[in-house]
Amino acid sequence: MDHLRKLQKDVANDVCTNMMVENSLKNDIKQTLNKRLEADELTKLRNEALEHFHKVLAASMEELYNEEKLESKLEELRQLKKDQQRFCTEDTKKGWRPSGNVNQDIKGPRCNALLAHMEDLEDIRNDLEQQIATKRTQLQEYIKQINQRMAS
Structure with a gap:
């Protein structure tokens, strides 16, 4: 005082x-x-x-x-x-940290967040692979149509 x-x-x-x-x-x-x-x-x-x-x-x-x-x-x-x-x-x-090491103590929550983010990225990757496969089949159909028109 x-x-x-x-x-x-x-x-x-x-x-x-x-x-x-x-x-x-x-x-x-x-x-x-x-x-x-x-x-x-x-x-x-x-x-x-x-x-x-x-x-x-x-x-x-x-x-x-x-x-x-x-x-x-x-x-x-x-x-x-x-x-x-x-x-x-x-x-x-x-203090509040069980181990005294900040990086070690926040590892669990950080891992959970990273795993969730990795799952999101995996979903995006699967969607993109599906789009690529669809585009390839369309491209192959276009190539067939072009070859048929050129042959006729």
């Missing part, structure tokens, strides 16, 4: 320095030209705006953490990870 809060703080700082600086400087310059504010006053106003942004962001994030019960969920996740590591030996580090 501390890591998440640190990440939130870093993001807020980045947003403030990268996004708000440009717009706030433009507004501060306009106010300076209109009201002739001192540089110290401008810096003070900018810092107040940034502090307000940090407070609002922190409150929103804290509300989100509480609503979603993130802290308990993250703690539960940490505990599950520790339990997994505690019970994990060299034999069980294989």
